[in-house]
Amino acid sequence: MCVWPESESFKDDGLGSVPSHWKGACDKGQDHKFSCNRKLIGARFFNKGYAAAAGALNASMNTPRDMDGHGTHTLSTAAGSPVPGASVFGFGNGTASGGSPRARVAAYRVCYPPVNGSECFDADILAAFDAAIHDGVHVLSLSLGGDPSNYFDDGIAIGSFHAVRRGIAVVCSAGNSGPALGTASNLAPWIFTTGASTMDRDFPSYIVFEHRKAMAAGKSIIKLKGQSLSMTTLPEKTSYKLIDSAKAGLANATTKDAQLCMIGALDPAKVKGKIVVCLRGISARVAKGEAVKQAGGAGMVLANDASTGNEIIADAHVLPATQIKYRDGLRLYSYLNSTKNPTGFITKPATVVGTKPAPFLAAFSSQGPNIITPEILKPDITAPGVSVIAAWTRANSPTDLAFDLRRVAFNSESGTSMSCPHVSGVVGLLRTLHPEWSPAAIKSAIMTTALEMDNKGELILNASSLPSSPFGFGAGHVSPARAMNPGLVYDLGDADYLDFLCALRYNATVMAMFNGGPYTCPGEAPRRVADLNYPSITAVNVTAAGATARRRVKNVGRPGTYWAFVTEPAGVDVTVTPSILEFHAKGEEKGFEVSFQVNNAALAKDYSFGALVWTNGKQFVRSPLVVKAMA
Numbered sequence: 241m242c243v244w245p246e247s248e249s250f251k252d253d254g255l256g257s258v259p260s261h262w263k264g265a266c267d268k269g270q271d272h273k274f275s276c277n278r279k280l281i282g283a284r285f286f287n288k289g290y291a292a293a294a295g296a297l298n299a300s301m302n303t304p305r306d307m308d309g310h311g312t313h314t315l316s317t318a319a320g321s322p323v324p325g326a327s328v329f330g331f332g333n334g335t336a337s338g339g340s341p342r343a344r345v346a347a348y349r350v351c352y353p354p355v356n357g358s359e360c361f362d363a364d365i366l367a368a369f370d371a372a373i374h375d376g377v378h379v380l381s382l383s384l385g386g387d388p389s390n391y392f393d394d395g396i397a398i399g400s401f402h403a404v405r406r407g408i409a410v411v412c413s414a415g416n417s418g419p420a421l422g423t424a425s426n427l428a429p430w431i432f433t434t435g436a437s438t439m440d441r442d443f444p445s446y447i448v449f450e451h452r453k454a455m456a457a458g459k460s461i462i463k464l465k466g467q468s469l470s471m472t473t474l475p476e477k478t479s480y481k482l483i484d485s486a487k488a489g490l491a492n493a494t495t496k497d498a499q500l501c502m503i504g505a506l507d508p509a510k511v512k513g514k515i516v517v518c519l520r521g522i523s524a525r526v527a528k529g530e531a532v533k534q535a536g537g538a539g540m541v542l543a544n545d546a547s548t549g550n551e552i553i554a555d556a557h558v559l560p561a562t563q564i565k566y567r568d569g570l571r572l573y574s575y576l577n578s579t580k581n582p583t584g585f586i587t588k589p590a591t592v593v594g595t596k597p598a599p600f601l602a603a604f605s606s607q608g609p610n611i612i613t614p615e616i617l618k619p620d621i622t623a624p625g626v627s628v629i630a631a632w633t634r635a636n637s638p639t640d641l642a643f644d645l646r647r648v649a650f651n652s653e654s655g656t657s658m659s660c661p662h663v664s665g666v667v668g669l670l671r672t673l674h675p676e677w678s679p680a681a682i683k684s685a686i687m688t689t690a691l692e693m694d695n696k697g698e699l700i701l702n703a704s705s706l707p708s709s710p711f712g713f714g715a716g717h718v719s720p721a722r723a724m725n726p727g728l729v730y731d732l733g734d735a736d737y738l739d740f741l742c743a744l745r746y747n748a749t750v751m752a753m754f755n756g757g758p759y760t761c762p763g764e765a766p767r768r769v770a771d772l773n774y775p776s777i778t779a780v781n782v783t784a785a786g787a788t789a790r791r792r793v794k795n796v797g798r799p800g801t802y803w804a805f806v807t808e809p810a811g812v813d814v815t816v817t818p819s820i821l822e823f824h825a826k827g828e829e830k831g832f833e834v835s836f837q838v839n840n841a842a843l844a845k846d847y848s849f850g851a852l853v854w855t856n857g858k859q860f861v862r863s864p865l866v867v868k869a870m871a
Contacts, residue, residue, distance in 0.1 A: 339665010436625025
């Protein structure tokens with residue numbers, strides 16, 4: 241493809257694409273004051289599918305410009321250049337940099353304001369895939385997705401298949417429908433699917449109050465740690481009356497709406513000048529603060545419900561506010577209900593690094609098992625996705641709420657949309673370091689070197705402070721430095737994925753859609769889904785006869801000998817054959833078989849987790865083992 245020369249300015253033709261006469265010149269191999277052997281850098285938009293549903297579009301829709309902020313935030317996370325002095329209202333101040341800061345970037349807009357509940361249409365997504373493939377990109381970062389569906393009905397699965405077979409790595413978000421199991425999306429094995437977890441940076445803001453104990457003990461100062469990016473603060477150590485929002489509703493408002501601090505549900509006569517305690521859920525977190533502000537409240541404490549547990553997010557609130565954990569919320573509600581005149585104050589937020597434990601899995605992060613192909617573990621990996629600071633558009637507020645008129649250059653956002661470009665950036669670095677590696681090899685390198693332990697040396701927890709599992713974090717939390725030299729990789733090519741589809745018994749028409757032409761599936765010994773050479777190994781519905789999974793690993797380091805070490809899933813015996821692999825050259829491949837035998841069906845009837853590690857004493861190539869016994 242072509243790119244306009246650095247010495248020549250490019251005038252936006254309103255279409256967000258290379259002018260047709262330039263493209264035609266490139267297609268003919270001509271050089272008209274610009275280089276035809278360089279990759280396209282630019283922005284394009286695709287909205288014909290959207291227009292088919294929405295009707296005639298306003299001219300303002302015909303642009304790749306980001307009016308929302310989501311695309312700016314994710315693209316700068318993946319490949320933004322280093323920018324000193326980046327912060328959100330002064331918080332998190334430092335140098336912001338994308339994962340691949342020297343990469344050239346191209347933006348493909350496919351999402352628009354919702355129509356009938358849909359924002360991103362398959363027709364536009366597939367058109368963008370086609371353009372990206374033609375433009376010669378190396379990595380595609382897709383912070384979008386929908387409900388899981390069969391791969392032949394999934395536009396992202398189809399488009400990403402054609403990208404991957406052309407050597408383009410595709411990274412996608414797992415979704416924000418957690419913590420329920422079976423909620424992960426973007427489930428195709430050729431997609432690199434990311435969950436979201438925290439990092440070791442906090443923005444603490446405390447709610448402080450005096451709790452009277454027994455008469456002899458007097459009072460005790462209680463400080464409950466929350467998170468906030470509030471740009472306005474209350475006077476230090478000046479107490480305000482506290483009120484439970486459930487007791488501050490208007491006469492015509494339901495108790496539930498008041499408890500959730502819905503807009504228009506709070507009574508100004510009860511709220512004015514007070515700090516209001518609201519419950520998280522249903523409405524946007526910052527919108528609850530706006531409800532308190534409209535009613536004349538001085539500040540807000542947002543308490544998590546049971547489902548969100550310890551996942552507290554630093555938001556750019558419109559009034560002094562902080563968000564606290566579920567258990568701390570219970571303590572605060574207990575104080576409100578046991579005290580005649582409860583008072584307290586909210587401290588000014590700060591920026592603190594090195595917090596523990598970190599990372600832990602975000603409650604919103606969608607989880608496995610894979611409901612389309614249970615033999616393929618999803619998500620594949622987890623990465624920072626909570627309170628991530630990155631670039632933002634001036635066309636939208638930091639909260640994406642209509643009442644918020646503030647504008648910022650950088651914003652803090654949370655979601656698997658934010659974790660996806662973290663992984664994309666790492667993929668870009670590995671693509672530069674190892675240009676000969678396939679997308680599958682890069683995925684393997686990142687997965688098999690990921691960390692399942694937090695900075696306290698314990699298994700990564702979930703938002704309820706309980707041990708998480710591969711259904712939440714996949715192979716673990718991404719570790720870029722370790723991924724550079726993985727030792728061994730699980731590689732895959734076109735035929736592997738096509739045979740995988742054959743194993744799903746896709747018919748000739750569907751196979752041709754993926755292959756771009758007829759494809760003959762293996763006849764006598766068709767490939768089993770369980771034998772896809774994936775970096776994680778999952779065996780489902782294992783009977784008394786046991787189950788096997790075949791894998792092969794490629795040496796991408798020095799010659800040497802690797803030994804297999806297994807952490808067996810509860811209730812399962814695991815045998816690796818052979819258990820020693822000796823490599824004499826770089827690029828050499830060796831196969832092995834993993835056998836599963838259930839010894840205690842009660843322990844393995846739901847799902848049981850373990851790990852297989854190949855090591856030469858220096859590198860540790862780790863694969864999650866996931867086993868479910870036949871019910």
